[in-house]
Amino acid sequence: MFRRLMRRCLAVLICAGLPAAYAQVTTTVNYNLALSDGVLSNYHFDTGSPCNIHVVGSPTRFRTTTITVTAAGSYAFSDYIYLGGGNDGSLGIFTGAFDPANPATNCFAGVDDNATYTLPVGTYTLVLTALDGLTQIPGSFGYTITGPAAVAVGTAAEPTAVPTLSEWSMVLLASLASVLGLRRLRRRQA
Numbered sequence: 001m002f003r004r005l006m007r008r009c010l011a012v013l014i015c016a017g018l019p020a021a022y023a024q025v026t027t028t029v030n031y032n033l034a035l036s037d038g039v040l041s042n043y044h045f046d047t048g049s050p051c052n053i054h055v056v057g058s059p060t061r062f063r064t065t066t067i068t069v070t071a072a073g074s075y076a077f078s079d080y081i082y083l084g085g086g087n088d089g090s091l092g093i094f095t096g097a098f099d100p101a102n103p104a105t106n107c108f109a110g111v112d113d114n115a116t117y118t119l120p121v122g123t124y125t126l127v128l129t130a131l132d133g134l135t136q137i138p139g140s141f142g143y144t145i146t147g148p149a150a151v152a153v154g155t156a157a158e159p160t161a162v163p164t165l166s167e168w169s170m171v172l173l174a175s176l177a178s179v180l181g182l183r184r185l186r187r188r189q190a
Contacts, residue, residue, distance in 0.1 A: 025150045028080075029065065030142040031089075031128045037061040037137075040100055044129050045092040047115045051107030053092075058133035064098055068123045071149035078114040081142045082131075089141035092127040093117070103127075111143070119147070 040060050046052040069075070082088040092098070096106035108124070109117050112131060128143075130136045145151050 024146050024148065026144050026146045027067075027151045027153060028142060028144050029067070029126065029128070029153055030140070031063050031065070032138065032140050033061045033063065033128075033130055033136070034138045035061065035134075037063055038100065040103075040129060043103060044090040044112075044131050045110030045127070046090070046112045047110055049109035049115075049117055051092060051104055052110045053103050053107070054112075056133065060130050060133045061137050062100070062127055062129045065126050065128065066123055066154045067126055067145065068152040068154070069119045069121055069147075069149075070152070071147070072120045073118065073148035074116055075119050075145055075147035075151070076114065076116040077111045078144045078146070079111070079142070080144050081140065082113060087136045087139040087141050088113075088131040089143065090129045090131040091143060092129075094125040094127065095122070096125070098125050098127050 038061060040062050042059060043053050043055050044060060046054040077091070077093075079089050091111045092103065093108045093111070094106045095108050099105055106125075109115065128141065130139060130141065
């Protein structure tokens with residue numbers, strides 16, 4: 001009786017511990033490319049580490065974003081849009097800043113379709129491109145990143161809009177300020 005109870009307890013403990021040891025978390029990185037995005041003159045990223053830069057005859061567009069890895073381990077990158085029949089993306093993983101004129105600098109690895117890399121804890125710059133040049137732009141692309149922990153996705157080097165007033169708004173604002181100023185002067189004189 002005691003042995004049977006011990007076996008059941010041991011089985012429960014083993015089964016309870018297995019899911020935690022093999023748990024995987026998937027993070028999605030979606031991006032859109034437009035003709036107004038940054039230009040990569042004649043290359044994209046193929047799968048490989050160190051970085052595999054493939055020279056092609058036509059330019060393409062790119063965006064950058066950052067990911068922060070909080071748990072070291074094996075991370076699988078997968079182009080889920082292309083594998084689902086959509087646009088074909090390409091991405092570079094950089095350990096520092098990205099320089100379009102020197103793409104090999106800081107480049108850790110490239111991904112075309114899917115690849116798995118061991119990543120230490122840290123922040124990485126992802127360079128997100130289209131594999132087939134301008135034929136897919138404008139277009140939507142996306143990768144999944146599956147690993148032992150979720151990665152935090154942020155943005156880097158993304159343009160932000162600065163709100164401004166139009167010419168007529170400035171004229172209206174100046175006129176309103178003048179009217180209020182004159183009104184105040186007349187009240188003081190009275």
